[in-house]
Amino acid sequence: MAQWTMIQAITNALDLELGSDERVLVFGEDVGHNGGVFRATDGLQNKYGKDRVFDTPLAESGIAGLANGLATQGFRPVAEIQFFGFVFEAFDQIASQAARMRYRSNGAYSCPIVYRAPFGGGVRTPEMHADSLEGLFVQSPGLKVVIPSNPYDAKGMLISAIRDDDPVLFLEHMKLYRSMRQEVPEESYTVPLGQAVVAREGKDITIVTYGAMVHTALKAADEWAKAKGVQAEVIDLRTVSPIDLDTIVTSIKKTHRAIVLQEAQRSAGAGAEIVAQIAEHAIFYLEAPVLRVSPPDTVYPFGLIEDEWLPSQNQVIRGLEKVMSL
Amino acid sequence: MSTAVQDPTVPYMQILSPEGKVVNSDLLPKLSDDALRELMHRMVFTRIWDQRAVRLTRQGKLGFYAPVAGQEGSMIGSEYATNKEDFIVPGYRDVPQCVWHGWPLHQAFLYSRGHQLGGQMPKDVHVMMPQIIIGAQIVQTPGIALAFKLKGEKRVAITYTGDGGTSQGDFYEGMNFAGALHLPAVFIVQNNQFAISVPVELQTAAKTLAQKATAAGIPGVQVDGMDVLAMYVATKQAVDRARNGDGPSMIEAITFRYGPHTMSGDDPTRYRTKEVESEWEQRDPLIRFRTYLEGRQLWTKEDEDRVVEEAKDAVNDALKKADEAPKMTIPDLIDSMFKELPSDLVRQREEFSAQEGM
Numbered sequence: 001m002a003q004w005t006m007i008q009a010i011t012n013a014l015d016l017e018l019g020s021d022e023r024v025l026v027f028g029e030d031v032g033h034n035g036g037v038f039r040a041t042d043g044l045q046n047k048y049g050k051d052r053v054f055d056t057p058l059a060e061s062g063i064a065g066l067a068n069g070l071a072t073q074g075f076r077p078v079a080e081i082q083f084f085g086f087v088f089e090a091f092d093q094i095a096s097q098a099a100r101m102r103y104r105s106n107g108a109y110s111c112p113i114v115y116r117a118p119f120g121g122g123v124r125t126p127e128m129h130a131d132s133l134e135g136l137f138v139q140s141p142g143l144k145v146v147i148p149s150n151p152y153d154a155k156g157m158l159i160s161a162i163r164d165d166d167p168v169l170f171l172e173h174m175k176l177y178r179s180m181r182q183e184v185p186e187e188s189y190t191v192p193l194g195q196a197v198v199a200r201e202g203k204d205i206t207i208v209t210y211g212a213m214v215h216t217a218l219k220a221a222d223e224w225a226k227a228k229g230v231q232a233e234v235i236d237l238r239t240v241s242p243i244d245l246d247t248i249v250t251s252i253k254k255t256h257r258a259i260v261l262q263e264a265q266r267s268a269g270a271g272a273e274i275v276a277q278i279a280e281h282a283i284f285y286l287e288a289p290v291l292r293v294s295p296p297d298t299v300y301p302f303g304l305i306e307d308e309w310l311p312s313q314n315q316v317i318r319g320l321e322k323v324m325s326l
Numbered sequence: 327m328s329t330a331v332q333d334p335t336v337p338y339m340q341i342l343s344p345e346g347k348v349v350n351s352d353l354l355p356k357l358s359d360d361a362l363r364e365l366m367h368r369m370v371f372t373r374i375w376d377q378r379a380v381r382l383t384r385q386g387k388l389g390f391y392a393p394v395a396g397q398e399g400s401m402i403g404s405e406y407a408t409n410k411e412d413f414i415v416p417g418y419r420d421v422p423q424c425v426w427h428g429w430p431l432h433q434a435f436l437y438s439r440g441h442q443l444g445g446q447m448p449k450d451v452h453v454m455m456p457q458i459i460i461g462a463q464i465v466q467t468p469g470i471a472l473a474f475k476l477k478g479e480k481r482v483a484i485t486y487t488g489d490g491g492t493s494q495g496d497f498y499e500g501m502n503f504a505g506a507l508h509l510p511a512v513f514i515v516q517n518n519q520f521a522i523s524v525p526v527e528l529q530t531a532a533k534t535l536a537q538k539a540t541a542a543g544i545p546g547v548q549v550d551g552m553d554v555l556a557m558y559v560a561t562k563q564a565v566d567r568a569r570n571g572d573g574p575s576m577i578e579a580i581t582f583r584y585g586p587h588t589m590s591g592d593d594p595t596r597y598r599t600k601e602v603e604s605e606w607e608q609r610d611p612l613i614r615f616r617t618y619l620e621g622r623q624l625w626t627k628e629d630e631d632r633v634v635e636e637a638k639d640a641v642n643d644a645l646k647k648a649d650e651a652p653k654m655t656i657p658d659l660i661d662s663m664f665k666e667l668p669s670d671l672v673r674q675r676e677e678f679s680a681q682e683g684m
Contacts, residue, residue: 025476051476057506062465062499069415069469069483072454075476077469097462103662104455106446110665142663165665194668242668 001183006176009151009184010040013158014078016188018048024162025070026053028063028080037082038118038177060086064093064115071111072101076162084119084171085128098167099142113168114161120173120212121263121310124303130174131300132262135269137169138241144168144193145241149214151182153238156191164193173212196244198251202231205320206251208274209261210237213311217261220316232320240270248274249282256287259319261311266294288326293319336536339560340550344609346617355559359624365406365554366625367633369398369612372422374637375431383589387645389439392419393585399611400516400579402426403557407565408484413452413470415463415485423486424453431640432647442662443651461487461494464513468500471509471574482568484512484561490521492535501542501576510568512561513539513576516551522587523597539576551579552609582606656681
């Protein structure tokens with residue numbers, strides 16, 4: 001089996017879907033001839049032509065609006081927002097327009113769109129590129145929000161997202177694009193949206209997380225197990241909206257303790273929603289309060305301080321120790 | 327108050343003077359007598375329906391309503407230049423174009439009331455639900471037009487906004503996308519002089535709104551929007567151009583709304599004078615076209631009376647039909663968020679279904 005990076009897995013998913021469904025279109029800024037600023041669409045225009053894979057003018061609202069119009073006429077657009085930090089320009093078209101198309105028309109029109117966008121910290125991007133803005137969309141009804149943590153899931157979930165009949169935000173952590181390789185089947189397969197996975201089994205405490213933080217959690221759990229012999233279970237949410245509550249509750253019934261780890265700022269995001277769900281559905285299984293490990297409630301910082309801002313392995317361990325001590 | 331701020335860089339189209347005289351016979355469309363009568367029929371029908379709708383809104387029988395009187399020329403003339411297969415992407419006031427394009431009147435009433443069945447367009451009606459966010463429809467229009475182009479269908483997407491809409495970034499983005507991708511799209515701006523209360527002079531330093539097309543590299547034309555024939559001709563030219571693969575264009579229709587912005591509390595006396603209103607009423611699209619048709623013995627008092635009765639009956643029938651729509655429920659609302667409900671919404675659906683009976 002091929003050892004692929006996440007970028008290769010994403011390109012391959014787009015390639016397969018373009019090849020198997022002529023309704024699929026791929027477009028955005030620099031995605032055509034240039035193959036995308038991260039080369040996620042490399043070679044696709046040559047293979048499928050300029051009608052299927054193309055550059056658009058530089059305007060995010062225009063890109064998202066184009067996707068909406070195409071989707072209402074039966075296409076399955078995969079629109080790239082070059083960096084997720086630019087998504088505010090397209091917010092209306094995504095959250096106000098695409099997300100309520102089915103409702104406003106009582107099903108006469110729908111928006112089976114995938115908005116792909118790179119995001120995530122630790123790679124020294126300029127300002128307003130790296131922000132974890134998923135919480136804004138978790139709060140927006142009518143959207144699904146997917147954040148894969150590895151190449152295998154990225155491919156399978158992107159294919160699922162393209163085949164989904166409703167709008168999906170597919171967020172690709174920049175640090176994961178090329179930092180790991182994984183065995184990825186060359187043929188088509190799907191990984192379902194809305195299903196978390198246990199990335200590491202453990203009996204003592206649950207870490208609920210997603211995206212690049214899955215790897216931080218895994219390292220922290222391994223190190224902590226070696227040092228203290230305490231076993232943390234790591235849940236990779238994979239989809240932050242809708243949240244897979246069953247997997248979380250099943251784990252907490254076993255461990256009775258949990259922390260939520262996210263790269264986004266602390267307040268009112270996906271992590272807050274997870275804690276609320278745990279409070280509603282699993283509080284009687286808990287032996288300690290649920291803690292959020294996250295950066296502080298500030299804007300995403302400049303590059304020279306971002307490593308200190310992002311949750312570290314040590315911060316995760318401190319969080320685990322705190323909850324275990326209660 | 328200016329009417330058409332004419333600019334030598336922008337063509338201006340007028341066929342009938344406010345007195346109903348042909349001032350530009352070169353532009354006269356080759357429409358049959360029946361077609362000319364149909365234009366009048368539609369304008370009279372729309373005027374009566376608008377008057378009834380205003381009253382029904384005051385009585386609480388309709389919900390959100392944006393009056394259209396004064397704009398029948400630009401609305402009816404432009405829509406009449408489209409084919410049924412063409413796609414209308416309207417702003418919130420553009421309900422008449424949608425209805426004449428096939429949106430059943432009772433559904434327009436349901437939409438006004440805020441009923442979900444209002445926007446459920448029948449399969450053969452090529453209309454988007456009226457847009458509330460100013461300019462949002464303009465960036466969706468290139469997507470619809472691109473779909474037609476990619477499918478090789480000879481169809482055109484026609485979108486509408488107002489003078490205020492041209493200040494939105496989306497207005498430029500939409501025109502620019504259509505120009506850059508060479509799409510079969512038509513952008514119609516109904517410049518009715520006020521965006522709620524703000525006059526055009528405060529929207530822009532541009533002398534005309536039509537010249538904004540120039541920046542997107544597409545043709546722009548200014549039209550007397552109170553002249554239904556000029557609106558028909560200008561739109562027909564733009565639609566034909568788009569259908570023939572020659573790209574998008576933009577039309578600025580100079581017009582006026584006689585009524586308030588909407589029936590939700592706007593008071594036009596706060597921002598415009600009686601003099602201005604009566605000045606515009608002298609250019610009324612119905613009076614002008616009626617005079618023209620009467621001069622050609624194509625319209626009589628009997629015709630007028632017949633359409634008035636027909637419109638009243640149609641409004642009553644539509645109202646009855648709208649009343650028959652089932653009450654909306656929270657579970658229905660939840661069901662229409664996704665094709666397949668995520669498990670958490672399934673749980674919420676159960677929770678709110680249980681409350682339905684309370």
